[in-house]
Amino acid sequence: MTKPTLSRSIFWTTIAFLFLPLVVLMIFSFNDGRTMVWKGFSWRWYESLFTNQPRLWMAVSNTLIVAFTASTVATVIGTLGAIAINWYRFKAKTYVRAMSFLPLILPEIIIGVSLLIFFRMLGLELNLFTIILAHISFTIPFVLLMVMARLGEFDYSIIEAARDLGANENQTLTKVILPISVPGILAGFITAFTLSLEDFVVTFFVTGSGSDTLPIFIYNQIKRKLPPEINAFSVVLVGVTVLILFLARRSIKYFVQRS
Amino acid sequence: MKSRSGSLYSLPLTTWISLFFLVPMLIVFVYSFLARETGGGVRWEFDLSAYAEIFRQTASGSFIYLDIVGYTLIMAVSATLLTILIALPCAYYIARSKNNTLLLFLVIIPFWVNFMIRIYAWVAILGQSGILNESLLAMGVLKEPIQFLFNDYAVLVVLVYTNLPFAILPLFTTIEKFDFGLLEAARDLGASHNRSLWSVLLPNIRGGLVTAVLFTFIPIFGTFAVPDVMGNSNVFMLGQLITSKLKFTGDYPMACSLSVLILLLSAAGLVVYTVYNNRQEQQHQVVIAEDEL
Numbered sequence: 316m317t318k319p320t321l322s323r324s325i326f327w328t329t330i331a332f333l334f335l336p337l338v339v340l341m342i343f344s345f346n347d348g349r350t351m352v353w354k355g356f357s358w359r360w361y362e363s364l365f366t367n368q369p370r371l372w373m374a375v376s377n378t379l380i381v382a383f384t385a386s387t388v389a390t391v392i393g394t395l396g397a398i399a400i401n402w403y404r405f406k407a408k409t410y411v412r413a414m415s416f417l418p419l420i421l422p423e424i425i426i427g428v429s430l431l432i433f434f435r436m437l438g439l440e441l442n443l444f445t446i447i448l449a450h451i452s453f454t455i456p457f458v459l460l461m462v463m464a465r466l467g468e469f470d471y472s473i474i475e476a477a478r479d480l481g482a483n484e485n486q487t488l489t490k491v492i493l494p495i496s497v498p499g500i501l502a503g504f505i506t507a508f509t510l511s512l513e514d515f516v517v518t519f520f521v522t523g524s525g526s527d528t529l530p531i532f533i534y535n536q537i538k539r540k541l542p543p544e545i546n547a548f549s550v551v552l553v554g555v556t557v558l559i560l561f562l563a564r565r566s567i568k569y570f571v572q573r574s
Numbered sequence: 575m576k577s578r579s580g581s582l583y584s585l586p587l588t589t590w591i592s593l594f595f596l597v598p599m600l601i602v603f604v605y606s607f608l609a610r611e612t613g614g615g616v617r618w619e620f621d622l623s624a625y626a627e628i629f630r631q632t633a634s635g636s637f638i639y640l641d642i643v644g645y646t647l648i649m650a651v652s653a654t655l656l657t658i659l660i661a662l663p664c665a666y667y668i669a670r671s672k673n674n675t676l677l678l679f680l681v682i683i684p685f686w687v688n689f690m691i692r693i694y695a696w697v698a699i700l701g702q703s704g705i706l707n708e709s710l711l712a713m714g715v716l717k718e719p720i721q722f723l724f725n726d727y728a729v730l731v732v733l734v735y736t737n738l739p740f741a742i743l744p745l746f747t748t749i750e751k752f753d754f755g756l757l758e759a760a761r762d763l764g765a766s767h768n769r770s771l772w773s774v775l776l777p778n779i780r781g782g783l784v785t786a787v788l789f790t791f792i793p794i795f796g797t798f799a800v801p802d803v804m805g806n807s808n809v810f811m812l813g814q815l816i817t818s819k820l821k822f823t824g825d826y827p828m829a830c831s832l833s834v835l836i837l838l839l840s841a842a843g844l845v846v847y848t849v850y851n852n853r854q855e856q857q858h859q860v861v862i863a864e865d866e867l
Contacts (some may be wrong), residue, residue, distance in 0.1 A: 321663065322663035322664070322666045322667040322670075323659065323667055325663040325664060325667070326663065326664045326667040326668070326677070326723050329660055329738065329826050330680050330681070332597030332735070333681065333684040333735070333738065334678075334683075334684055335699065336684070336687075336692055336695030336696060336698075336699065336735075337683075337684055337687060337695070338694055339698060339699055339705055340691070340698070343698070350703055351698055351701075351704050351705050351708055352701055354704075359657050361597065362796055385690075385731055388633075391586070391589070392586045392587050392590055395583040395584070395586055395587065396583065396584055396586070396588075398583050398588070399580050399581075399582075399583035399584035402580075403579060403580025403581075403583065403584070404580055405580035405581040405584050407579065407584070408584075410588075411584060411587060411588050411591065414591045414595060414596060415587065415591055417595070418595060420788070420792065420840060420844055421792075421796075421837065421840055422792055422793050422795050422796025422797075422813075422840060423793070423796055424796030424797075424798060424813050424816060424833070424836070425599075425796060425833055425836060425837060426595075427600075427828070428602060428816060428820055428829060428833050429595075429598035429601065429602045429833070430594065430598050431820065431821075432598065432601055432602060432605065432820075432830070433594075433597065433598035433601055436601060448594065449594075451590070451594075452590070452591075452594040452595060455587070455590065455591070455611055455718070459587070465615055469751065484579050488579075492617055512688070512691050513688060515689060515690055515799050516796070516798055516799065516813075519799075519817075520817075520820070520821070529688060529690070530688060530689060530690040533688070533690040533691060533694060534690055534799065534803070537690075537693070537694050537697060538803075541697075544693065545691065546698075548691075549687050549688070549695075550690045551686060551759055552686075552688065552691070553686055555684040557686075557696070
């Protein structure tokens with residue numbers, strides 16, 4: 316068998332291309348100058364990141380509030396919806412199925428445009444609340460997708476079994492359906508949370524003054540001149556992500572071993 | 575009993591998507607047929623001028639809006655082609671490697687940095703006082719810095735950059751399922767290495783290819799941040815046009831008619847995709863049926 320030499324070199328070149336921006340940010344987060352000219356090693360931007368950038372941290376806190384609220388609500392609505400679509404009959408099923416998956420394939424800008432017009436029509440003031448409403452709307456389909464995928468692994472007979480054994484509606488939900496959906500619910504929540512953290516386009520439309528999330532804050536800064544602290548901030552961000560993923564892996568392993 | 579809890583569980587979802595998805599979409603659709611109110615907003619009378627405007631031609635014969643649509647189309651096609659050309663060999667290499675989890679991880683890690691910070695990093699690399707210029711100046715290749723930003727190429731580079739993983743992942747999933755024994759069979763029958771890839775591998779992973787193409791192509795139609803930051807005012811795509819109509823000039827009907835246009839274009843893409851997938855499945859079933867005979 317021939318070794319895939321061409322695809323190998325393309326792959327590693329692509330990885331270099333993907334990592335280039337990260338490496339650049341990392342190196343220059345330690346630069347003693349304000350520009351992209353190397354002036355020597357320094358921690359100064361890390362220090363000033365935590366002392367001199369109140370607006371950046373305000374944006375971080377806004378982003379977390381939005382992501383946490385929106386993904387929680389989206390997870391509740393999406394999980395219940397997935398259970399209904401997968402295992403129950405109800406009137407508007409075809410409509411709900413088609414409607415819920417449409418946002419997945421439409422360009423995000425359409426969601427942003429339509430929600431902005433809708434909010435303005437209702438006379439809502441644009442602030443964190445409208446951002447949260449918008450984020451719930453575009454993350455629901457992802458939760459739905461994840462939970463439905465999980466439920467699809469099980470047969471309806473487990474619900475019939477629960478009923479035969481005398482479980483009522485509530486017990487079936489809390490003792491059978493919800494426990495088996497947990498991996499899907501978690502995956503849905505994490506996806507919704509990440510998408511909310513990352514979102515620029517939809518937020519850009521429905522944001523008001525003083526409710527900047529991180530992507531909006533950075534966008535506004537790029538248009539002027541970004542403070543050098545952003546380099547240090549990106550490095551901290553990657554570090555925190557790696558740490559969270561590591562802890563998540565460890566705790567999943569811990570739970571698996573215990574059960 | 576059963577159907578009642580079904581409606582109960584689905585009620586929040588039905589309400590939410592109706593209120594925050596269907597209704598806003600309908601408003602966009604209705605607004606696109608209304609007249610523009612001077613000073614922003616709409617006047618409630620039937621008016622097709624927002625659609626007529628899309629096809630309007632200036633005295634010199636150039637189209638104002640259609641040119642932007644055409645330009646967006648060219649950018650979308652180029653970015654998609656480049657993305658697929660890079661993603662295909664990458665996905666192939668990952669699928670054939672023993673460490674595919676690790677390699678996939680490498681593809682995903684850069685995307686843990688916020689989307690906007692990644693774009694900014696490209697500004698820091700390509701800008702007038704960016705790394706590329708500083709290095710070329712230091713090496714004596716350049717005497718004066720060049721502006722690498724604010725042109726089509728800078729926008730293309732970053733579009734490809736942001737879309738690559740979305741193309742690599744679906745391609746990897748289909749290539750991984752591919753039976754590589756077929757390639758060896760083709761070689762045994764005398765096909766060259768390239769010929770076997772072209773006529774055996776490629777037709778078998780068409781499903782993944784179509785997904786990868788749609789995932790890159792459709793979002794570019796609404797993209798706003800990348801051309802806005804990387805292209806400044808020199809690159810103007812459909813997403814920027816809609817944004818400026820809605821957020822800055824308050825021309826609601828125009829923003830809505832252009833949104834309807836994007837909606838139709840993506841719906842067309844989706845129809846092609848479903849029709850194609852159904853045909854694949856039917857062909858697959860025919861093959862299975864023949865096997866059983």
